[in-house]
């Protein structure tokens with residue numbers, strides 16, 4: 001380390017980094033979080049068995065900052081006719097007819113002071129990871145962070161989703177790691 005010309009400011013910044021790395025190490029680990037949902041929606045049945053593309057329901061990630069969880073009218077594209085005799089689909093249809101949104105419990109929820117944007121990540125992994133480029137198939141891209149959602153009946157947090165996890169991947173891929181990247 002070049003400390004000869006270190007100004008007070010550099011020292012302060014270094015201290016801030018050491019403190020933040022220590023804090024970063026104790027940010028909440030989220031891996032394995034798997035809340036119960038109001039309707040037992042299975043990614044395995046939809047994205048896996050029936051090969052419905054992720055972006056059919058999650059329109060956000062490729063274009064914008066946030067992905068979105070689909071509204072009931074997207075479900076009704078199929079469930080006006082598919083499996084209408086089953087209990088969960090009766091519940092879904094009733095909610096749709098009454099105009100009541102399904103209250104999906106958020107699985108991922110970063111604190112407001114952390115800035116995340118799907119778009120640059122999705123673009124990067126579409127271009128840079130072998131085998132992920134098949135048109136219309138996003139699974140491989142999403143799996144970098146969300147794991148194989150299409151193989152699971154219930155979504156859960158597949159990685160730590162804390163600062164250490166973000167920064168490690170940024171280091172490995174030469175993405176920016178200055179504080180303002182994620183705290184603005």
Ligand code: HEC
Pocket residue numbers: 037041043046047052053054055056057058069070104105106107108109138139142143146149150154155
């Ligand atoms: C038929 C619609 C549909 C398809 C296709 C689909 N999803 Fe979902 N997804 C949902 C619904 C509904 C939820 C909210 C309920 C839940 O968490 O299980 C959800 C939740 C999620 C969540 C958690 C969101 C949160 O609250 O943090 C992730 C991550 C996710 N999906 C990723 C994917 C990926 C990756 C694919 C493709 C492999 C995919 N989904 C395909 C409907 C879909």
Ligand code: HEC
Pocket residue numbers: 039040041042045046050052057070071072074075076077078079082083086087088089092
């Ligand atoms: C592109 C068509 C399609 C869309 C869109 C779709 N589903 Fe499905 N869904 C299916 C198919 C096919 C099955 C399997 C039916 C079977 O087992 O015979 C299914 C099964 C289900 C089941 C299991 C029913 C049971 O008990 O066997 C639930 C619950 C369900 N879907 C909920 C949803 C919800 C909620 C959404 C919207 C977020 C949604 N689906 C969107 C096609 C779709």
Ligand code: HEC
Pocket residue numbers: 054055058061062065066067068069108109110116118121122125138141142143144145146161
């Ligand atoms: C670089 C890692 C990464 C990749 C790649 C990624 N996600 Fe995410 N995803 C996240 C993070 C981080 C959050 C939590 C964002 C928050 O809470 O503000 C999230 C949240 C979500 C959510 C919940 C809604 C939201 O935006 O908060 C859905 C749905 C989702 N992702 C779907 C997808 C799908 C579908 C893909 C592939 C097209 C994908 N993600 C690719 C990291 C990623």
Ligand code: HEC
Pocket residue numbers: 110114115116117120121124144145161162165166167169170173175176181182
């Ligand atoms: C699996 C690897 C990976 C993970 C995990 C990841 N990132 Fe990234 N991130 C990247 C890559 C690669 C880029 C650079 C993309 C490019 O070159 O356009 C990037 C770019 C970004 C950018 C845009 C930077 C800019 O100004 O161009 C932000 C903001 C960001 N990440 C925030 C986060 C946050 C917050 C998390 C954790 C919640 C996170 N990332 C987790 C790989 C990752």
Ligand code: HEC
Pocket residue numbers: 016017020023024026027028029110111114161162163166167170176177178179180181182183
């Ligand atoms: C690649 C993204 C990324 C970069 C770069 C980054 N952070 Fe973070 N930081 C996060 C995320 C995400 C969280 C939220 C972690 C959580 O809640 O588990 C966080 C949380 C924090 C916290 C709060 C700790 C807590 O207990 O919630 C502090 C303080 C912090 N960061 C400081 C910094 C400083 C200082 C830098 C620069 C040296 C920095 N961060 C760089 C993503 C990043």
